[in-house]
Structures are given as C-alpha cells and as structure tokens.
Amino acid sequence: xxxxxxxxxxxxxxxxxxxxxxxxxxxxxxxxxxxxxxxxxxxxxxxxxxxxxxxxxxxxxxxxxxxxxxxxxxxxxxxxxxxxxxxxxxxxxxxxxxxxxxxxxxxxxxxxxxxxxxxxxxx
Amino acid sequence: xxxxxxxxxxxxxxxxxxxxxxxxxxxxxxxxxxxxxxxxxxxxxxxxxxxxxxxxxxxxxxxxxxxxxxxxxxxxxxxxxxxxxxxxxxxxxxxxxxxxxxxxxxxx
Numbered sequence: 001x002x003x004x005x006x007x008x009x010x011x012x013x014x015x016x017x018x019x020x021x022x023x024x025x026x027x028x029x030x031x032x033x034x035x036x037x038x039x040x041x042x043x044x045x046x047x048x049x050x051x052x053x054x055x056x057x058x059x060x061x062x063x064x065x066x067x068x069x070x071x072x073x074x075x076x077x078x079x080x081x082x083x084x085x086x087x088x089x090x091x092x093x094x095x096x097x098x099x100x101x102x103x104x105x106x107x108x109x110x111x112x113x114x115x116x117x118x119x120x121x122x123x
Numbered sequence: 124x125x126x127x128x129x130x131x132x133x134x135x136x137x138x139x140x141x142x143x144x145x146x147x148x149x150x151x152x153x154x155x156x157x158x159x160x161x162x163x164x165x166x167x168x169x170x171x172x173x174x175x176x177x178x179x180x181x182x183x184x185x186x187x188x189x190x191x192x193x194x195x196x197x198x199x200x201x202x203x204x205x206x207x208x209x210x211x212x213x214x215x216x217x218x219x220x221x222x223x224x225x226x227x228x229x230x231x
Binding site (some may be wrong): 035046066088097100109113 | 155157168170173219220225
C-alpha cells in the first residue's frame with residue numbers, strides 16, 4: 001500500500017537554512033504527486049505545494065511561493081522541503097502526503113501521510 | 124480564492140450519537156475535489172472520504188460523505204470512542220487547494 005517516512009525534528013535559529021525529507025516506499029514513487037502541508041501549533045492545515053517526482057513538475061500555493069523550495073530525487077524515492085532563511089514564524093509541523101491515484105485519475109485527496117517533521121525556529 | 128467554512132466549530136456528543144459536520148464552499152466546486160480527513164492529537168491526518176462521498180480504504184461504514192456544489196456533509200452514524208477528533212474538509216483540484224478550519228468532535 002505504501003508508506004512515507006519523514007526526517008526527524010529540527011531546532012534551528014532564525015536565518016539558518018534547512019532541508020527536510022520525505023521518503024516513499026512500497027509503491028512507485030515517481031508516479032504519484034507528493035504534497036507538503038504546514039500545521040502551526042494549535043492551528044489547522046495549510047497546503048504549501050506539490051511535486052510530481054517523475055518529471056519534477058512543481059506547484060506552489062500563493063502564500064508559500066518564494067518562501068520555500070520543493071524538490072525531489074526520484075532515484076532515491078525522496079521529496080524535499082527547503083528554506084534558505086528560517087523565521088520564527090516557520091515553527092510548525094510539516095507533513096508530506098501522497099495524492100490518491102485510481103487508474104490514471106488523480107483525486108483531490110491524499111491517502112498516505114508521513115508522520116510529520118516538527119521544525120522549531122528560535123533564537 | 125475559494126474559502127471552505129466548516130460548522131460547527133465544536134460538536135459535543137456522547138458515544139453512540141450521530142455527528143453531522145458541514146463544509147460550505149464560497150463558490151461551487153467539483154465533488155471530485157472534496158475530501159474529509161480525521162486528525163487526532165499528535166497524529167498525521169487520515170483520509171476518510173474522497174470525491175465527496177467515497178470512503179477511503181479501511182474506513183468503517185459509519186462514516187459517510189454527501190453533498191455537491193457548495194454544501195458538503197460528513198456524517199458519523201454512531202460515534203465510537205476512537206472517533207473523537209478534529210475533522211477537516213479539503214478542496215484540491217486545478218489551482219484550488221485549501222482546507223476548512225476544522226470541526227472538533229468531543230465527548231459530551
């Protein structure tokens with residue numbers, strides 16, 4: 001059925017850079033969209049962007065365009081979320097998730113989620 | 124930009140009760156883009172319903188989704204202790220990506 005495993009929690013200082021990862025297994029990783037979502041402490045979920053690892057087609061939501069970089073390395077079944085200069089307001093849990101595919105149709109739903117990576121940015 | 128508004132914010136019910144959660148879109152959307160998720164404290168979201176009314180793999184049949192256009196509903200027919208959680212509706216399709224703010228179902 002598949003699994004997504006994310007990298008571990010991070011504690012960083014403002015201005016530092018960071019890349020977190022999401023590794024897929026048990027399915028054909030290049031052929032499924034991977035989305036990244038943010039959940040700030042005590043708050044709801046927000047989509048940040050998605051990537052199709054097969055050809056690195058990437059799309060960002062307007063709020064996150066220019067704020068983060070999404071990438072993938074299909075040869076190692078891994079997607080990434082990257083910051084060049086973290087802010088305290090980036091403190092959140094970040095989830096990756098696989099978009100549901102049936103045949104050749106991608107539904108507007110995500111059926112497999114990573115366990116989340118907690119990013120804490122504090123001086 | 125399409126906004127999803129969930130109501131109520133909190134639903135207090137007893138085990139065995141029936142939960143009806145609402146998700147209203149600010150404009151008409153395709154049902155194929157509408158999904159519902161459950162999230163428990165300290166856990167990742169879990170897909171319950173996709174395409175507005177199709178249950179995801181392994182989801183009990185006490186969960187059902189319905190609706191079209193701008194109004195969508197998640198119903199939990201008989202609440203089990205493990206169902207007390209936060210529920211999010213979500214729109215994802217073309218350039219429309221957003222979550223509702225969530226409905227918390229807690230024990231009365």
